[in-house]
Amino acid sequence: MGNNVIKILPDILSNKIAAGEVVDRPSSVVKELVENALDAGAQQITVIIKDGGKSLIQVIDDGCGMVEADAILCFERHSTSKISTVDDLHNIQTLGFRGEALASIASVSRVEMKTRTESNPEGTWLKLEGGIIQHLGKTGCARGTSIMVKTLFFNTPARRKFLKSDQAEYRHILQIMNRFLLSHSEIAFTLYKDGQMVYQYSPTDLKGRIRQVFGEKHAQNLIPVNFDIPEVTIHGVVGGMDLFRQTRGEQFLFLNRRYILNKSINFAVISAYESMLPNRLQPFYVLFLEVNPQQVDVNVHPSKIEVRFEDERRIFSIVQRAVKEALRSTEVVPVLRTTETTSATAQAKSSPQKTAPISYRPKEQYFPFEFRHTKRRPNGVSSPIAKPQTEQQVSQEEEWEKPSFEERISIWQLHDKYIFSQIKSGLLIIDQHLAHERILYEQALETFRKSRPASQQQLFPKAVELSPEDYDILLEVQFYLNKLGFIVKDFGKRTVIIEAIPATLKKADEEKVLREIIDEYRNSEELDIRDKVAKSYACKSAIKAGDRLTQTEMIALIDGLFATQNPYFCPHGRPIIVTIPLEELDKRFMRL
Ligand SMILES: Nc1ncnc2c1ncn2[C@@H]1O[C@H](COP(=O)(O)OP(=O)(O)OP(=O)(O)O)[C@@H](O)[C@H]1O
């Protein structure tokens, strides 16, 4: 050995290595520069991109700017104005704190910066190449800072080659920008790409910003989340069912206004939707978690995107509760409005948003329930005279005009599939299969909680031979099936005997239903066995489209549906009910 091998790396080299962590592609430069602009108190931020950020990334802000000495220092490693003591590190209120970003970026690009503080008449102009200052001078410029990052990775060709197409890099930048747009809706943002303006968003509130970025449909399908307890506050919005998507792109979680990724919290949100959310679909959400900075460690990941909570499980359950309560407070029933104008969208795009608080239609408006399947009043009618005309009265008049029906109810079945009914606000349409599925599902869960189900003994117990896999599944769920009233005994050799079936089931179907439940169970991605059995059972035992129903059956179905916890969505998340408001019809017939 003899020779010593450990050397202190020259700064330039160590910056380059650090850059490998902090700056891995153009979008991460955008992230660091915009964070700095926000930390500097900017109200207006402009981002200019050329060739996917490979040839130019420029960020212009109207923040506090820097004096000359700071302008030089900020490109040094570990130069930061944001923390100075170890205590500060545990109480970070800014997006940046490591004093690494600019040093790293400058070491792998050509940087030009102009910056001026309020009190200085003249600004500082600085040019660097590979982290080394090439030019320092004075310049006239607006208050704030403008940083240009040119030819990123010019001196690390391997990294440069590793970059994706301009288009792909640009898409990454858009994603990064979306996070800032949502976390800082009160800030104006402008984006240029290859000389063209992509957007210019004025300051607004969260809903307004969502409208600017994602459009009117998103803005109209938000459910506010507001949850406050001493150690945590959660606010923001979660999307209704119209915003469910196949992919995960539209989920934003911010911790103390910093975008983070956290699987556990993401799962907390998703699980809060319960059966409202169909398998494999993803909800839209923008949620802000505020916790005492001392309870999180943001310094576990180079780009601070992962954080560590002191008590992750507690955060999980708090988030889950917050979202659950939000979802419960609004009914996310889809209202069929086909004549919806698109002008609102256009308008929203051009005019600055008023900072109106997010408002939602109250529950009653969706369900002014008043089924007229209650028994007719003893003397049959009420006087059609007096009182000014109201919707209520119009229907009473009808009843009066056609009193010949013994039980006159405004319920009817369309194509043996949908149930229509008049409600106060217009028309209600129910999918009969889904409605029944919801009822059976909740009954099943209820039965699991209690003990004895209603089952009917089979006169001739039926032996059914199953495939090895099905047999295996059956043994797994046997306990729960029994609870549902499916008394299935294991006869060995993959054969089971169906001794009794749920009282609600038609006798002839027992084997078919059993097999279907097994199939459904196999294909379900649900984790909880009970839920999985309940869903499979509900889905396969429910009445189907094509089943003709009597008035009594329809009434029972509707009654049962509205006695459930969630009459609006089937266990797989499909809507059970659609309403058509009277005003929608009036519009169509040009009464309005
Ligand atoms: N746009 C800006 N306006 C005003 N000051 C700035 C701006 N950008 C950077 N600075 C100053 O330069 C310093 C260094 O910035 P840099 O991004 O390298 O580190 P940081 O933000 O402190 O920490 P991090 O590495 O975590 O981002 C900042 O602390 C800040 O004082």
Ligand SMILES: [Mg+2]
């Ligand atoms: Mg920074």
